Amino acid sequence: MDDRYAPPGQLTAAQTRHALGITAGALRNLVYRGQLTRASGTERHPRYDAKAVAAIVAARAERAVA
Secondary structure: OOOOOOOOOEEEHHHHHHHHOOOHHHHHHHHHOOOOOEEEEOOOOEEEEHHHHHHHHHHHHHHHHO
């Protein structure tokens, strides 16, 4: 499986980390806490829903402004 590309509407783990500005460990914590769920992929190469990631980014930006 090629981890560099994701289907439309989904992000790879690396793309998700980059969009959120977090480390791999922080991404695992988001998944563990249920704040982000895997949309597809495998255990080793997960894919995440782009809309869910965008919602987290927006919520973080909103908290930073407040």
